Amino acid sequence: MMKVGTVRDQFATPGRDDAAAIEVAQLSKFYKATRAVDNVSFRIARGSITGLLGGNGAGKTTTIAMIMGLVLPSSGHIRVLGHSMPEQSAEVLGRMNFESPYVDMPMRLTVRQNLTIFGRLYAVENLDHRIERLAYDLDLGDFLDRANGKLSAGQKTRVALAKALINQPELLLLDEPTASLDPDTADWVREHIETYRKEIGATILLASHNMPEVERLCDRVIIMKRGRIEDDDSPEQIMARYNRTTLEEVFLDVARGRVQEGTS
């Protein structure tokens, strides 16, 4: 198991522009007797795409929720874009966004209405132009004026991604962005995530069960198991360390406790 030694003292200066996108130190979340996240520390550089891997109950969603301020940590510290979370959330919430299949966009409103409302919440300038641009980029034009509840799963995911990109976030948190999508749509979504990162230089934290997706998109992978970090490195280094050719094989090794020689 890889040792991670980041502590609060090593945090970047508050509010500095060159601070890491996300800094997490000794973060834990307990629900009564359950340790959802247990003493996790990591630092994510700006402009990178990091994959958060792990099976069900590994602590990925709870970790992301704490970074977003939706869940309060039991202990530990979080700094996002140089600001403490959740204490200074007002400073950063407008500069980040997220997408998850477990959080819906309002169903009875049209796509355009939903994007207009979120655009206003994020104080997006030239909002009509921004919506048109997103509609073009994400191919929403045919159903921009259709109720969200009448869209297919793939269309809904594209709309949710458009909502997540409405404010051109510096930090994008994606929780299983391609879950339940057909391979074609999933590939299409991945392509847009890559394009967005390249165009804006945004930082992306991606929780996923989809190993090929993580291999393709991520510069770095953090593997979680039972609330703790099991490994943290580039996909290539991790695969080499486990003597495996795919992350899926590594995932199975970790999930089933088959730690390879040379890993510690």
Added chain:
Amino acid sequence: MSTHALAGGIAPHRISAMVLRYWYLLLSSWPRLLELVYWPALQIITWGFLQNYISQNAGFFARAGGTLVGAVILWDILFRGQLGFSISFLEEMWARNMGNLMMSPLKPIEFLIALMVMSLIRLAIGVIPMTLLAVIFFDFNLYGIGFPLVAFFCNLIFTSWSVGIFVSGLVLRHGLGAESIVWTLMFGLMPLACVYYPVTVLPHWLQYVAWALPPTYAFEGMRALLMRHEFRGDLMAQAFAINVLLLVASFAIFLVLLRSARKHGSLLQSGE
């Protein structure tokens, strides 16, 4: 949603964004619009005819000059005001949209102000036709009350918001399993707020409880106005003072429940 209710001030563009969202929702469903008008209209017609019947057979009610119809309308302001607030809040829970809002720059105070604005809009849609029906069928012109109506209205709507804020906090913390409280809590106030009878009807010890509730002052004030043609400014001032305390307390409780929801991870599970 920022964890600090007032950090960085209140942004009108975020409040207007939320009002726009609820306005779109309202317009997207004609049955919901119809329902806003339907129940208040049914109430006033039923109780209005009852008042007509009683006043033909009892001298007291003949003198009471529309107290029953007036009470029905004021009660609806209180009840529909809270429902208008709470239903807009519940829309977010039903739509599983709370996560999107909670991690947006929207502040709790802005969210609550938007819900208050929507409560006024929904109330206007439901209660204005009701008051017109009262004029047409029962010769009761609520607007003829003049300035006292403003005092009654403000005190009732403030109480409805306090209750709305409190129950919204409960639903936020405990999920949709607590939804029934939204629909029923106000009815718990009904006997104590003395909507249809004077406070003196209650046992002496219960009168202290009644006078702790601002709506009691509004209903007593209405009866004083309609039966004795006397505007009780003192009652309205007392009700206003209690309302200020209630609003501050309900907002504080909402923030505590929101924090508790964050602590227990309830915001990730907006279902039951």
